[in-house]
Amino acid sequence: MVIMNNDVVTEILLHLPVQSLLRFRSVCKFWADVIDSRYFRKLYTQNNDNNKADDKVYLQFSLSNGQIRVQHNQKSLISDESDHFKGIGVGRVRLHGPVKGLICIECTNLGLPIAICNPLLGQLKHLPLIPNTSCTIICSSVGVGFDGDCKVVQLLSCKTHRCLHTHVYSGRTNSWRELNEHNGVLVDLQLRYDNTIKSACTNGYYAHWRVCRRKEGYACSSEILSFDMKNEAFKTTVLPGEYARSKIFAEDEHSFRRFDIPDALFDNLVGIYELKCEEGKLSWHHVMNVNVPLYGIPRSTSTSVLFEQYMGTFVYDFRARKFVSLLPKRSHIGSRTFEYRGSFVSLNA
Incomplete structure (x- = not known):
């Protein structure tokens, strides 16, 4: 031996x-x-980098009677018996991530806490509540990141001041702090309804959202708001054109793709576009059209992204630049499928 x-x-x-x-x-x-x-x-x-093909699984998230459950192959990884989300439907709860194995669970009700979890370690943590504000908040969104410390960023669309208020949570201190407005970047910005941008970035240094900036009269521009977790700085990218029904996906910290996913059940052709800068001007360049598979089990690929639609969840392999499958919609209410890669990032102090 x-x-x-x-x-x-x-x-x-x-x-x-x-x-x-x-x-x-x-x-x-x-x-x-x-x-x-x-x-x-x-x-x-x-x-x-948590990017091994054999380390990818598809987990099932559910919210029933206010209790969070995460399962893999019918085995419970997390079962939260607290009543934090009691009376809340899954339609009012959003999932963000995973980043370094961490998933952020956000409720659209600002009176309820944000939660983060590491399913493979069986850890779930409810974050402290952010102090109430006297402003009129239209909607909110969060982003999760990691730069040696677990961070959660919350954006609040403020009607009173016509801007975004921002807070960042640090896992090290287990507390929130308000971020100061960055050189006017967040002024006149509002979150879009479908604001979260999914990302293939595994390092967790950036989070991205879709926003619109109010201009003169009723005009507004469509932009991507990016947050640098290391330097805690915001920047925006003005998008050419308006594509309200499209999905935007971040291939890395600075590269974006647009997916024009069909609305009709019988139409399975998806247009894919890449955001490029030529002669100092951004434009969408058509990459390809792909047929979305209607059936099949997802193949194990190096990295991919999920897009939830009414007919199911599309699995797109961004390296192969094609959709590899469509996961059927779950028949029971209150469940969502998401792709997950594990990590040893602990939520315990």
Whole structure:
């Protein structure tokens, strides 16, 4: 029998996906001690991009009687028995992420707390409430990020001051603080109804939203609002044209694609466009049209993004630049499917 030293074992374990590591804890006490150590998990989080094909799973989120549940293959990963969301329907709860294995659960009722969870570690945490404001808030949205610290950013569309109010939560301090307005960037901005931009970025340094900026009269521009988690700074990108029924997807921190998903059940042709800058001017360049598969089980791909529609959830592989499947709509009310890659980022102090 070949006996490997501790450094070699640790190096091998660092290259395995989280799901495998959680199973390998039962191999022997030494492996369990290594995998459970704070040093190993910190090193794994720093060195791992959570982008392994075999580390991707599809989880099922449900909200029933105010209780949050996350399941994988009918096995419960999280079952929150608190009554924070009692009386709230799933239609008024949004999921954001995952970023570094963290999923943010937002309720459109500002009187209820935002929650974050790490399903594979079985951790769920309700964040402190943000102090009430006297402003007239039209709508809100959040973004989750990671820069060595778990961060959640909340945007509030304020009718009173015609701007966005912003707060950032830090996992280290377990508290919120208000961000000062950044050089007029957030003035005259309002969140769009379908404001969250899904992202394939695995490092969690940026969050993006769709917003509109009020101009003279009733005119407004369509823009992308981006937040840099490291520097805690906002910037906007003015979009050419108005595509109210399209989905926008961030391939990385600065590259965006537009998906024109059909409304009709019998039409499965999706147009894909890439945002490019030529001679200092942004424009949408047509990349391709793809037929969305109507049936089939999702293949294991390096990375993909989900788009929830009335007929099901589209799975798009952004590296292959095509849709690989469509997950059927769940028959029971109050459930959502989302793609997940695990991590060892802990919500515990």
